[in-house]
Amino acid sequence: MMSHGYNPEWSEGAVKCPIYQTSTFVFDKAESGKAFFELAYGKREPNKNEVPGLIYSRLNNPDLQILEERLCLWDGAQEAAVFESGMSAITTVLLEFLKPEDVLLYSRPVYGGTDHFINEVLPKYNIHVVEYFAWDTEEEILQRLEQTGKAEKLRMIYCETPANPTNEMFDLKMLKRIRDKFHVAESNEVVIAVDNTYLGPIWQHPLEHGADLVIYSATKYIGGHSDIIAGAVLGSHAHMARIKGLRTFMGNMAGPWTGWLLMRSLETLKLRMEAQQRNAEEVVKFLQSHENVEKVYYLGLLESDSRSGKIREEQCKGTGAMVAFDVKGGESGAFSFLNNLQLVKLAVSLGSTESLAQHPKSMTHAGVPDEDLKKLGITDSMVRLSVGVEHHDDIIWDLKQALDQVK
Numbered sequence: 001m002m003s004h005g006y007n008p009e010w011s012e013g014a015v016k017c018p019i020y021q022t023s024t025f026v027f028d029k030a031e032s033g034k035a036f037f038e039l040a041y042g043k044r045e046p047n048k049n050e051v052p053g054l055i056y057s058r059l060n061n062p063d064l065q066i067l068e069e070r071l072c073l074w075d076g077a078q079e080a081a082v083f084e085s086g087m088s089a090i091t092t093v094l095l096e097f098l099k100p101e102d103v104l105l106y107s108r109p110v111y112g113g114t115d116h117f118i119n120e121v122l123p124k125y126n127i128h129v130v131e132y133f134a135w136d137t138e139e140e141i142l143q144r145l146e147q148t149g150k151a152e153k154l155r156m157i158y159c160e161t162p163a164n165p166t167n168e169m170f171d172l173k174m175l176k177r178i179r180d181k182f183h184v185a186e187s188n189e190v191v192i193a194v195d196n197t198y199l200g201p202i203w204q205h206p207l208e209h210g211a212d213l214v215i216y217s218a219t220k221y222i223g224g225h226s227d228i229i230a231g232a233v234l235g236s237h238a239h240m241a242r243i244k245g246l247r248t249f250m251g252n253m254a255g256p257w258t259g260w261l262l263m264r265s266l267e268t269l270k271l272r273m274e275a276q277q278r279n280a281e282e283v284v285k286f287l288q289s290h291e292n293v294e295k296v297y298y299l300g301l302l303e304s305d306s307r308s309g310k311i312r313e314e315q316c317k318g319t320g321a322m323v324a325f326d327v328k329g330g331e332s333g334a335f336s337f338l339n340n341l342q343l344v345k346l347a348v349s350l351g352s353t354e355s356l357a358q359h360p361k362s363m364t365h366a367g368v369p370d371e372d373l374k375k376l377g378i379t380d381s382m383v384r385l386s387v388g389v390e391h392h393d394d395i396i397w398d399l400k401q402a403l404d405q406v407k
């Protein structure tokens with residue numbers, strides 16, 4: 001992965017791919033410019049060994065292309081597209097594969113920004129949305145679709161698994177069965193898109209379980225240093241050609257600087273994520289032993305004979321570094337804990353080298369209606385922790401002193 005897609009001979013022997021901070025690229029002759037545009041606009045198929053040339057950085061740039069080729073290796077995808085944010089990746093997918101009158105089936109809870117776009121923006125384009133929860137059976141989901149009277153217009157199934165922050169699992173194989181019921185011809189294709197940000201490209205590979213598209217907020221594990229906002233989508237050549245087409249005209253591709261930083265980040269992705277997971281396991285053990293912690297939510301704690309536990313066994317290659325727990329004393333207990341942290345930062349976001357803590361109910365999930373928070377099990381006393389790469393003794397020292405002060 002680290003040397004894939006880049007040849008030092010292209011850049012004076014530079015061992016690392018440089019930043020190609022340029023808006024446009026010089027054609028060696030007019031015929032080349034013509035050929036590059038023919039390929040970019042899909043006017044003809046490439047000839048044998050013909051590679052698409054560089055034109056303009058809204059269409060392509062070496063820092064994006066090399067990064068995209070490297071991202072494909074993690075998920076076993078044919079093609080990838082990088083965006084300037086996770087939200088631009090998500091909204092481009094939704095807009096490309098849905099049109100007026102279509103139906104979108106989406107899991108709850110989803111990321112707050114995604115939820116807003118699905119419920120506030122898509123309806124303006126007369127796109128109908130139907131929700132489903134982790135505990136819904138296949139029959140219940142089908143029933144809810146049929147009740148809309150528009151089930152035959154289903155065009156996309158969207159999923160975020162595990163659910164943030166409670167770690168409940170969605171069964172991607174079940175979603176594929178639902179898709180296959182409605183995907184009766186190419187002309188009414190139903191696409192499964194999975195936001196895999198929460199487990200990242202190490203611990204879950206949705207394309208292996210029936211998803212057509214996998215989406216990332218690369219701001220999280222992939223970027224991993226809390227210093228960039230970025231997104232990515234991966235899938236087949238055919239799907240990605242459509243997504244890259246819309247990206248060209250929305251102009252929401254990542255810039256060369258973001259691409260370069262993400263290539264830097266990919267080199268340590270596995271090291272970081274594995275260190276974070278090892279730390280999370282230690283943190284979970286500690287939390288379970290502290291008298292001011294009521295309940296701990298972690299993928300590794302799911303009973304293997306429970307519904308979510310069985311899905312985790314089939315679908316996940318790790319238990320991740322995202323931990324939630326209920327602090328004694330409701331919101332004031334949780335706030336007292338958060339306010340007394342000294343090393344762990346009080347901030348939203350996740351998957352970075354530094355440990356972060358936040359209060360889902362009043363922060364990341366502030367837009368979720370009260371009755372839904374209850375259904376989803378997001379309580380006043382819940383804190384969400386993204387475990388970083390610090391020494392676990394340091395993290396636990398901090399958690400302990402802050403928990404000890406909770407009255």
Ligand SMILES: *Cc1c(COP(=O)(O)O)cnc(C)c1O
Nearest residue numbers: 085086087111197217219229230
């Ligand atoms: C952060 C996040 C997003 C949004 O990504 P941005 O890079 O902030 O635009 C989408 N989905 C999930 C699961 C996220 O955690």
